[in-house]
Amino acid sequence: MKIAIHGRNFAKEARPFVQAMFDTLAKKGAEVQLSADFYQFLTEFGLKTHTDRTYLTTADLIEADFIFSIGGDGTLLESVMQAKQQQIPILGINTGRLGFLATVSPGMIQAALQEIFDGLVQIEERSLVHLASDIDLFAGYNFALNDFVIAKTDTSSMITVHAYLDGEYLNSYWADGLIVSTPTGSTGYSLSCGGPVVLPGNSVFVVSPISPHNLSVRPIIIPDSSELSFRVESRSNNFLVSLDSRFRIVEGSTKLVVRKEKFVAKLVKMKQDSFLNTLRSKLHWGLDARN
Numbered sequence: 001m002k003i004a005i006h007g008r009n010f011a012k013e014a015r016p017f018v019q020a021m022f023d024t025l026a027k028k029g030a031e032v033q034l035s036a037d038f039y040q041f042l043t044e045f046g047l048k049t050h051t052d053r054t055y056l057t058t059a060d061l062i063e064a065d066f067i068f069s070i071g072g073d074g075t076l077l078e079s080v081m082q083a084k085q086q087q088i089p090i091l092g093i094n095t096g097r098l099g100f101l102a103t104v105s106p107g108m109i110q111a112a113l114q115e116i117f118d119g120l121v122q123i124e125e126r127s128l129v130h131l132a133s134d135i136d137l138f139a140g141y142n143f144a145l146n147d148f149v150i151a152k153t154d155t156s157s158m159i160t161v162h163a164y165l166d167g168e169y170l171n172s173y174w175a176d177g178l179i180v181s182t183p184t185g186s187t188g189y190s191l192s193c194g195g196p197v198v199l200p201g202n203s204v205f206v207v208s209p210i211s212p213h214n215l216s217v218r219p220i221i222i223p224d225s226s227e228l229s230f231r232v233e234s235r236s237n238n239f240l241v242s243l244d245s246r247f248r249i250v251e252g253s254t255k256l257v258v259r260k261e262k263f264v265a266k267l268v269k270m271k272q273d274s275f276l277n278t279l280r281s282k283l284h285w286g287l288d289a290r291n
Contacts, residue, residue, distance in 0.1 A: 001028070001029075001030045001031070001065050001066075001116075001117070002030070002031045002032075002033075002062050002063065002064045002065050002066075003025060003030050003031070003032050003033070003064060003065065003066050003067075003068060004032075004033050004034075004035075004055070004061055004062060004064040004066070004067045004068070004082070004088070005032060005033070005034045005035070005038065005067070005068045005070065006034075006035040006038055006067060006068070006069055006070070006075065006078060006079050006082060007035070007038040007041075007042075007068075007069065007070030007071050007075060007093075007095075008038070008041075008070070008071040008072075008074075008075050008095075008096075009041055010070065010071065010095035010096075011095065013106075014095045014106045015045070015047065017106035017107060017109050018042075018047060018070065018095075018106070018109075019047050019048065020109070020110065021068075021109045021110075021113065022047065022048060022049050022050055023048075023050070024110065024113050025050070025113070026050040028113075028117060031053075031062070032049070032050070032051045032053065033051070033053040033054065033055055033061070033062050033064070034049060034051070034053070034054050034055075035054065035055060035056075035082075036054040036055065036056050038070070039052070039054045058081075058082050058084055061082060061086075063086070064088050065088070065089075066088065066089050066090070066091055066116065066268065067079050067082060067083055067088050067089070067090045067091070068090075068091050068093060069090055069091065069092045069093060069102060070093045070095055071093075071094075071095055071096050071102065072094060072095070072096020072097060072098065072099055072102055073092075073096065073098065073099065073100055073101045073102055074096070074245070075092075075096070075102065076090060076092045076101045076102045077101075077144075077145055077146065077244045077245070079092075080128075080145050080244075080265045081141050083265065083266070084141075084263075085263050087263055087264060087265070087266050088266070089121075089123050089266040089267070089268050090265070090266065090267055090268060091104060091112060091116070091268040092104060092267065092268075093105075093106065093109060093112075094106075098282055099282070100187060100278060100282050100283070101145075101184070101267070103270075103273055103278060104270065108270070111270070112268075112270055115270055115271065116268070120271065121268050121269065121270060121271075122268075122269040122270075122271070122273075123266050123267070123268060123269070124200065124266070124267045124268075124269045125264040125265070125266055126145060126182070126183075126184045126200055126264060126265045126266075126267055127182050127183065127184075127203070127224060127260060127261070127264055128143045128144060128145055128182065128260070128261035128263070128264060128265055129143065129144050129147065129148050129180060129181075129182050129185075129205070129243075129258060129259075129260065129261060130142060130143050130258065130259050130260065130261040130262070131143070131144075131148055131241075131243060131256065131257070131258055132256075132257040132258075132259070133241075133250075133254060133255060133256050133257070134254065134255045135250075135254065137241060137248045137250065137254075138243060138246060138248070141243075141246070142243065143243065143261045144182075144185075144243035144244040144246075145182065145184050145185065145244060145265050146181065146182060146184055146185030146188050146189070146244050147179050147180060147181040147182065147185040147188060147189055147190060147242075147243075147244065148179070148180045148241075148242070148243055148258050149177060149178070149179050149180075149189065149210075149240075149241070149242040149243075149247075150177050150178045150230060150232060150239060150240070150241055150256070151176060151177030151178075151210060151239065151240045151241075151242070152176050152177060152234060152239060152240070153234075153236060153238055153239055153240050153249055154236060157234070157235045157236075158174055158175055158176060158211075158213055159175070159176070159177065159232055159233065159234040159239055160172055160173065160174050160232070160233040160234070161173040161175065161177070161178045161230055161231075161232050162230065162231040162232070162233070163178065163207070163228060163229075163230055164228065164229045164230070164231075165222060165226055165227075165228060166226055166227055167227075167229070170207075170228075171217070173209045173212060173217060174212065174213040174214060175209040175210050175211055175212040175213060175217070176210040176211040177209075177210040177211075177239075177240075178207065178208070178209055178210065178230075179193060179195070179206075179207070179208040179209075179210060180205050180206070180207055180228060180258050181195060181198075181205065181206040181207075181208065182205065182224075183198040183199060183200045183201070183202050183204060183206075184200055184265075185206075186198040186206050187279070187283065190206050190208045190219070193208045193209065193210050193211075193219070194208065194218070194219055195208035195219040196219065196221070197279065197285070198221070199275060200275060203223065203224045203225070204221050204222065204223060204224055205221070205222050205223075205224050205226070205228070205258075205260075206219055206220075206221055207219060207220050207221075207222060207228070224260040225260065226259075227257060227258070227259045228257070228258040228259070229255075229256065229257045229258075230256045230257075230258075232252055232254075232256075233252065234252055237251065237252045238250060238251055238252060239252065241254075241256065
């Protein structure tokens with residue numbers, strides 16, 4: 001089995017669990033390759049990885065059976081970028097804080113490895129949002145697992161986002177910005193702006209304004225077969241565009257079109273994983289003393 005591993009710095013409390021993971025992979029005869037920066041951190045941290053194979057770019061990545069993401073949700077989003085069109089299943093190991101997407105705790109690593117080698121894990125497909133623009137803003141990585149965001153670049157004036165749905169005028173949002181979220185991203189930035197929680201299997205986008213200057217403007221759910229296009233007005237003649245927190249400042253004349261990506265992100269789901277349980281345990285959904 002071929003395993004690619006990407007990660008970030010983690011606390012010393014997780015060290016024995018991560019070391020045990022590398023020891024188990026070595027015993028199982030897995031072919032392991034690590035992202036270069038993470039390999040440097042691990043060696044400086046004193047862990048034995050049992051391999052010195054590394055990769056700098058997606059082009060250097062082996063044809064892996066799985067990518068292990070060790071960190072938080074941000075690390076998992078980086079792993080999605082690395083998987084790209086290869087759609088390599090990603091196991092999210094949470095050594096960060098919330099870990100809403102990276103659901104495997106350090107203490108669960110060995111159980112996850114056993115399920116993987118026994119072929120018992122489920123692979124959950126998550127839809128992505130794709131950005132098309134008249135200039136290449138993200139060097140070919142023009143997709144996101146969570147959301148696409150248009151936002152103002154300064155702290156003073158709002159922007160006006162004219163939105164069109166399949167070519168038909170949808171609305172003009174006088175606001176700090178606008179979020180187009182996938183079902184996966186519905187529990188992120190969109191949620192904090194009043195958007196609904198959407199279960200991952202739904203084929204929709206959530207369009208949520210950021211601090212709208214109009215009480216009648218509310219989030220709207222649209223089919224992800226739709227195409228959204230935008231025209232943005234701002235006093236500074238520029239605005240910010242982001243995909244999963246990767247951002248660029250662009251000129252006001254930039255043309256933007258958002259649609260569903262042709263490929264998906266594949267996340268490894270352990271048998272006991274449940275989206276509803278994660279909502280309750282991580283976001284305290286429905287928390288009430290009477291329950």
